[in-house]
Amino acid sequence: INNVEKIKKLKEEDYQKIFGIHKMLKLLNEAYRIGHLRGRHPRKLSVLNRLVIMLSYYHNYRTMENIAFEYGVAKSTICECVKWAENIRIKSEEFSLPKNRELVRDTEIEVVLVMRD
Numbered sequence: 001i002n003n004v005e006k007i008k009k010l011k012e013e014d015y016q017k018i019f020g021i022h023k024m025l026k027l028l029n030e031a032y033r034i035g036h037l038r039g040r041h042p043r044k045l046s047v048l049n050r051l052v053i054m055l056s057y058y059h060n061y062r063t064m065e066n067i068a069f070e071y072g073v074a075k076s077t078i079c080e081c082v083k084w085a086e087n088i089r090i091k092s093e094e095f096s097l098p099k100n101r102e103l104v105r106d107t108e109i110e111v112v113l114v115m116r117d
Contacts, residue, residue: 003052024089025051031088044073045081053078054085 007015007025025048032047045053049071056062057078064078071078 003048027092050081050085053081057082
């Protein structure tokens with residue numbers, strides 16, 4: 001799988017249709033670079049592959065076993081990729097989702113009672 005070439009050819013609209021979110025690659029590359037300044041060992045999968053794994057796990061509802069088989073790695077590696085990318089997404093204000101309280105607060109519920117004789 002050569003995800004680099006596939007994703008570089010995509011237009012922004014097509015990328016959003018396929019994965020359901022804006023490009024996060026720049027954010028993840030920066031986090032990866034900072035992490036490796038502290039002397040961490042290189043990962044088995046590239047940053048781009050880790051992003052594609054997270055997106056396919058959440059957007060396509062694929063199992064970690066299925067993704068692990070496709071990439072030729074262990075399920076634990078896939079779990080680590082998903083958690084790593086998700087934690088960076090959560091910490092980023094640009095990609096963070098609204099909290100549950102905000103969603104509930106903004107929701108208005110209208111109840112209509114119909115009485116019959």
